[in-house]
Amino acid sequence: MAKFLIAMVVGTALALVAGVFWRRWRKAQLGAKRQLAMLDLRDQLAQMSPQFLKAAAATGKPRGLAWKTVDLHEDTAFATERVSGELYAMIDATVSFTAIEGGGMEEVEAVSNLRSATAVFVHRNGRWDTDGRVVFNLDPSETVAHYEESLEPVSIGS
DSSP states (O other): OHHHHHHHHHHHHHHHHHHHHHHHHHHHHHHHHHHHHHHHHHHHHHHHHHHHHHHHHHTTOSTTEEEEEEEEEEEEEEEEETTTOOEEEEEEEEEEEEEOTTTTOTTOGGGGSOEEEEEEEEEETTEEEOOOOEEETOOHHHHHHHTTTTEEEEOTTO
């Protein structure tokens, strides 16, 4: 009976130690994947602008305006979503619109003004993607700070 108890204690201890090492290894793996994704983003910026423009235009927002151009810049802030752990990139952008005929905005002079915004991208299934979400009048760092309840800032190298 004593040998059985010793075997149980040793087995439990080994399982706990293995669990600790596995969690550390998994955390390191996820961190490495996250770092690679953040570095990969810079190489993909040129291809991401048309992708974002198409997705943003499909949202139908803002009402009465058609998306004309989106220029993505290098200023980027990264964050992870606190619940899902997904990696987000907030990218500085300059957006321009044109008025849609009959949309009620044709007479508004400010329609043609360039707008400062943050384009939102998410890293899923090994690639960067977007649903066209945009945050106007906040730069990428301000956007992460604004959504601090659901986003946790991440920096390259951390």
